[in-house]
Amino acid sequence: MRKPLLIFNDKGIYCQQANVYIDAWRPVDKCIVTHGHADHSRWGHKEYITHHNNVPIIKHRLGEIEVTGKEWNETFTINGVKFSLHPAGHIIASSQVRVEYKGEVWVFTGDFKTEDDGLAEPYEPIKCHTFITECTFGLPAFKWEAQAEVFKDINEWWATNKEEGRTSILFGYSLGKAQRLLKHLDTSIGKIYTHGAVENMTEVVRPYYDLPPTTLITRETSKEEIKGNIIVAPPSAHGSTWIRRFVPFVTASASGWMTFRGARRRRAIDRGFVLSDHADWEGLLTAIDATGCEKIITTHGYTDIFSRYLREELGYDARTEKTQYEEEGSETGTSTPLSDHNSAPKINDEI
Template sequence: MNQPLLVFNESGIYCQQADVYIDAWKPVNKCIVTHGHADHSRWGHKKYITHHNNVPIIKHRLGEITVSGKKWNESFTINGVRFSLHPAGHIVGSSQVRVEYKGEVWVFTGDFKTEDDGLAEPYIPIKCHTFITESTFGLPAFKWEPQSSVFNDINTWWSINKQEGKTSVLFGYSLGKAQRLLHGLDTSIGKIYTHGAVENMTDVLRPMYRLPETIRITRDTSKEELKGNIVIAPPSAHGGTWIRKMVPFTTASASGWMTFRGARRRRAIDKGFVLSDHADWDGLLQSIENTQCEKVIATHGYTEIFARYLREELGMDARTQQTQFEEEGAEVGSKTESGVHE
C-alpha cells in the first residue's frame, strides 16, 4: 500500500480509508475502543465501538454515550475496511483490533497479556502484516511467575496477617486488577472487603463474570469487622484518612513494577507481589513471532529498547511511535472514578 493502513496523528490511531479512530485520546466522530481503562477509553467521542462485555464498563465510567457492542471475531465493514475484535487477555472485555483492507492486515493490541488468568477472555494471537504492540514491560528483567504461584503467596500472606490479628490491605486498580485479585483469593481464609470504587466496578461486572462475595466498606464498618480479613482498594486510597480505621493493618501492592524493590519503597507499602495485566518480555516476543508479522510498531513502555532489540537481534522491521497512553503506575481520571492499569 502507498499509504499506511493506520497512521498516528494528534487525535490518535487513525484509519483514513474508514474515517475511524482506535483508542483516540482526543474527541473524534467514531472510535473503536479496546478496553475500559481511562487512557484508552476517553470521554467525548460521538460514537463508540467496542466488545459487548466492555459496553457496560465504559458506560459506567463515561456516562451517557452512543456505543455499539461487537462479538469476538465478528466482522464489520466501514467504507471497504474490514474490522474485527479479538481477545487481548489484558482485563475483562479487552480486545485487539484487526484491520484489513485490500489484502493488507494490521493488528493493534491495545494492552494485552498472554497468561490466561481464568477471568479475562484469554489472548489469541492474530496473524498480520503489521503488528502495533504495547511494550510496557519490554525489558528482559520482566519475566512473570505463573499466576498460581503468585496467588499462593498472596493467600499465605493474608493467612499470616490474620493469625497476627492484622487487616490485610491489597492495592489494585478498580477495573481489571481488582477483579483478578478477587478471583484468585482463597475465601476460606476470611471475608473480602472492598473500597467503594472497587465495589462499584465489580457490581458492573458481576452479571458477566463469576466473582466471589464482597462487602463494601462504609462509614459504619468497624475495625473489629475488618480485623483478620482482606481489603481490596485502588492505589489512590493509600495514605488517606480512609485507611486509618483498619489499624492494625499491613499493606501490599500487586503489580509488575514490584519486580523492582525500589518501586515498593516509593509506594510506601509493606509487601509487593509481581502480578501484571501486561505481557512480560517473553510474552511480547512470543506474541510477535506468533503473528508472523513483517513490521512491528511499539507504542508505549520501553519502546526504544524493545524496538532496538527486535531490529538488531532479530533482524525485524521495528520502530516506535509516541502515543498518549499512560505508562503503568499512574492513575488518570474519568467522569466517575480513577484508575488505569498494572
C-alpha cells in the same frame, strides 16, 4: 506505494480509508475502543465501538454515550475496511483490533498479556502483516512467575496476617487488577471487603464474570468486624484518612513494577507481589512471533529499547510511535506511583 492502513496523528491511531480512530486520545467522530481503562477509553467521542462486555464498563465511567457492542471475531465493514475484535487478555473485555483492507492486515494490540488469568478472555494470536504492540515491560528483566504461585503467596500472606490479628489491605486498580485479585483470593481464610471504587466496578461486571462475594466498606463498618480479613482497595486509598481506621493493618501492592525492590520502598508498601496485566519480555516476543508479521510498531513502554532489539537481534522491520497511553502508575513508571487511572467527566474512582 500504498499508504499505511493505520497512521498516528495528534488525535490517535487513524484509519483514513474508514475514517475511524482506534483508542483516540482526543475527541473524534467514530472510535473503536480496546478496553475500559481511561487512557484508552476517553470521553468526548461521538460514537464508540467496543466489545459488548465493555459497553457497561465505559458507560459506567463515561456516562451516557452512543456505543455499539461487538462480539469476538465479528467482522464489521466500514467503507470497504474490515474490522474485528479479538481477546487481548489484558483485563476483562479487553480487545485487540484487526484491520483488513485489500488483503493487507494490521493488528493493534491495545494493552495485552499472554497468560490466561482465569478471568479475562485469553489472548488470541492473530496473523497479520503489521503488528502494533505495546511494550510496557519491554525489558529482559521483566519475567513473570506463574500466576498460581503468586496467588499462593498472596493467600499465605493474608493467612499469616490473620493469625497475627492484623487486617490485610491489598491494592489493585478498580478496573481489571481488582477483579483479578478478587477471583483468586481464598475465601476459606476470611471475608473479602472492598473500597467503594472497587465494589462499584465489580458490581458493573459481576453479571458477566464469575466473582466471589464481597462486602462494601461503609461508614458503619467497624474495625473489629474487618480485623483479620482482607480489603481490596485502589492504590489511591493508600495513606488516606479512609485507611487509618483499620489499624493494625498490613499493606501490599500487586504490580509488575514490584520486580524492582525500590518500587515497594518508594510506595511505602509492606509487601510487593509481582503481578501484571501486561505481557512480560517473553510474552511480547512470543506474541510477535505468533503473528508472522513483517513489520512491527512499538508503542507506550520501553519502545526504543524494544524496537532496537527487534531490529538488531531478530531482524524485524521495527519502529516506534508515540502515543498518549499511560497506566497512570499501575503498570508504567512514568506517572505518580500510586494514583488511580485518570478520570474523565462523571468518573470517580476515589469514592
